[in-house]
Amino acid sequence: MTLPIYDNGIASGLICGVLFGYALESAGFASPRKLTAQFRFTDWSVFKVMFTAIIVAAIGLYAAMATGVIAANSVFIPTTYFWATLAGGALVGAGMAIGGYCPGTSSVALASGRLDGLFFMIGMVVGTGLFAGVFDPIKGFYLAGEGPKAQTLPQLFGIPTWAVIGILIVVAILGFALGSWLERRSGGALTAEQLNAKDGDDSMVQQIGIGTLRTS
């Protein structure tokens, strides 16, 4: 069997999605308070989990390539369009700071009973529609600063892949240490107990007229 198997069917989507959703909720990423606390430096879970996941998957991918389990250039690598990539990242960051989520986390938010996750999704549909509406006038910006196709950090800096992964590991260790220190100063990372216990949020559900949907 050659890998990747390029299975883009229903079962493949469901399996990958279930694992993704289960991991996101278990990390606490259905909570908008936990997600936004990263930007206030009081809870470093977003940095810790994302950086660890990137490093684990990077090691897996490059070990699989080095041993010939998968061919080089056999997986999708996005191409940089300098201004659109940077500005898009900035808007997604602002969107999380204000609205509490990103697209994937709003989905697990709704799945854990958070109705604001649904409003965030409605907003995303509106934002996508707005983008489509102005696509022609902003196309120049959308395509500006195109980098080499599927360029990676090892190619950009001209250093071996394992050196880049090594640097990321060092950054992760420093980030974990700094993050944990700042978390302790602000009373610790937010816990599941703090973020899911019954509190004033329940009355909010009644306030917006859907109190009958309450399950507990």
Next chain:
Amino acid sequence: MRSTIRPYWPPLTAGIALGLALFLTFLLSGHGLGASGFFTRMTAWIGGELARPAMESNSYLGPFLKAGAPLASWISWEIVGVFIGGFLAAVSSGRFRLRLDGAPKVGGGSRIAFALGGGILTGFGARLARGCTSGIGLSGGAPLAVAAFLFLIGFFIVGIAASYLVRRAWA
């Protein structure tokens, strides 16, 4: 449904689990995990139901409609899976509760406005960046794509700045 609330996984555990799920996704599909692609197809589908001719002539969303069945794609099934996985994790740990979460220091109407406004910025931004935190940040980060780290630099710098502006609503 559990009545006691189980703690979240420690970040290192959750990161390793997420990284393995991402690696498996690459081996299965040839690409990483995503999310915003589903909302793009959802927008194309809703637009097609509301005003098909206008939407078909749109240079960005038109191709999704003309290809037929915009929601019938891997990313849609993946998002269905994300719902199922997120629901199972929440219910089995006593963390499922129907509520209006969001900015804790403001009332219900403002929470909805914040969620809608943040969603609009995110929807627009994810199209501009050709992906979101999962599709570009995480899934581009794994093969060490330059685009992923550029995206994450913009994400964190502006996220921190915007967070400072709305700090009275959130903390």
